[in-house]
Amino acid sequence: MKYLVTGGAGFIGANLAFTLSGERKAKVAILDNFSSGNFKNLHGFQGDIITDDIRNDAWFDKAGTVDAVFHEAAITDTTIHDQNKMMDVNVEGFRNVLRFALETGVKRVVYASSAGVYGNGACPMKEDQFLTPENVYGFSKAIMDNVAREFAEAHKDMTLVGLRYFNVYGPREYYKGAAASMMYQLYLQMKAGKRPRIFKFGEQMRDFVYVKDIVRANLNALDAEKSCVVNAATGAPENFNKVIDCLNKAMGTDIAPEYFDNPYGFFQLKTQADLRHAKALLNYRPEWNLENGIADYVKEMKKSGI
Ligand SMILES: NC(=O)c1ccc[n+]([C@@H]2O[C@H](COP(=O)([O-])OP(=O)(O)OC[C@H]3O[C@@H](n4cnc5c(N)ncnc54)[C@H](O)[C@@H]3O)[C@@H](O)[C@H]2O)c1
Known part of the structure; x- marks a missing residue:
């Protein structure tokens, strides 16, 4: 083929x-x-x-x-x-x-x-x-x-x-810059020893796949x-706090998120x-x-x- x-x-x-x-x-x-x-x-x-x-x-x-x-x-x-x-x-x-x-x-x-x-x-x-x-x-x-x-x-x-x-x-999204997934952005922040930054209070849900x-x-x-x-x-949405929990678990770290105000007028609450x-x-x-x-x-x- x-x-x-x-x-x-x-x-x-x-x-x-x-x-x-x-x-x-x-x-x-x-x-x-x-x-x-x-x-x-x-x-x-x-x-x-x-x-x-x-x-x-x-x-x-x-x-x-x-x-x-x-x-x-x-x-x-x-x-x-x-x-x-x-x-x-x-x-x-x-x-x-x-x-x-x-x-x-x-x-x-x-x-x-x-x-x-x-x-x-x-x-x-x-x-x-x-x-x-x-x-x-x-x-x-x-x-x-x-x-x-x-x-x-x-x-x-x-x-x-x-x-x-x-x-x-997932792998090979590294060249997308700001358009790469939150998993990648948060991973980089945590790997650099920084607190991962997410919108208050991390409860927005996404169907991550x-x-x-x-x-x-x-x-x-x-x-x-x-x-x-x-x-x-996946049909099973999770919130951003859970993403950070999973990253901590996978990376062997225990870093708390830093919450900040959403600067955008529009942001999806759930998918x-x-x-x-x-x-x-x-x-x-x-x-x-x-x-x-x-x-x-x-x-x-x-x-x-x-
Ligand atoms: N990543 C996601 O979460 C997501 C979610 C929904 C839909 N999609 C869709 O999945 C597809 C792949 O997305 P991705 O995340 O791999 O993005 P990506 O930006 O990594 O890949 C897109 C590719 O298309 C190429 N491209 C762009 N314009 C082109 C053109 N005019 N001619 C030839 N090549 C061109 C780019 O160079 C790039 O290699 C896209 O259609 C995107 O809209 C992605």
Whole structure:
């Protein structure tokens, strides 16, 4: 099998590319413009890399024929408010990837959507609830889901699977800077012997999901029988105090958080995925809870000298 992973130099794409080429023994080509990804995520990668923008089509010939596309490339920094740029890269870029699939006969596209589509919506968040994204990033992902739905309706021989990732953390997110997960930011603070800083009083809840579960959701999407958009998370939200507890446990430290006022007008109080569709349509079952995920992640970071 041969797969194309767009955004493969980034956090999730690189984890996916290694699992596809390692565990699945597939040929993998990565398409990335290295805008937020980094070659160091790909040390040891055995496949090809096409350096281009997803919005171009010069890469179509270089990518050649593939069995499926995993589309991870996007502007992923949710604090970017340039609406034109966000919509152009995320939506028009996706449309171009779908055009590639159509023109080269690819029958399956798995793409990254986001829990950002739900904004501060009701929990547990269901795929068919009214979407109220709070920023243009979440809005771009909601429009990608609309584009995918219409495309799948028009091309019944193709399977399009959208995965609405919740808060993903894990190895190879190191180059995302401020956009990296809270697990990573807090780990660095604690490792430097500082008190981890979180908004008062650490009670906001997130459906944190370990990247190994996200990779699994992508692999399961290869077997999906029909096009769909489903949540990818744990379904079991935890708060930021618990994150610090788990980090202390994994790092062998006992550092209390330092609370500070939330400077933003908007901040989600809770996210939680409803996983019924993911279970029914992808046979997806998260294997990592917060404690195990953080313990594994800390082990990986120590191994990498971080
Ligand atoms: N990490 C999360 O918690 C999370 C949550 C929800 C959804 N997602 C989605 O998952 C996908 C992967 O996110 P990530 O966390 O790995 O982010 P990332 O920023 O590490 O990876 C994105 C990759 O896309 C590449 N890219 C960006 N624009 C490009 C373009 N125009 N052409 C070619 N390549 C381009 C970047 O260089 C980078 O390697 C994204 O679509 C993101 O929106 C991530």
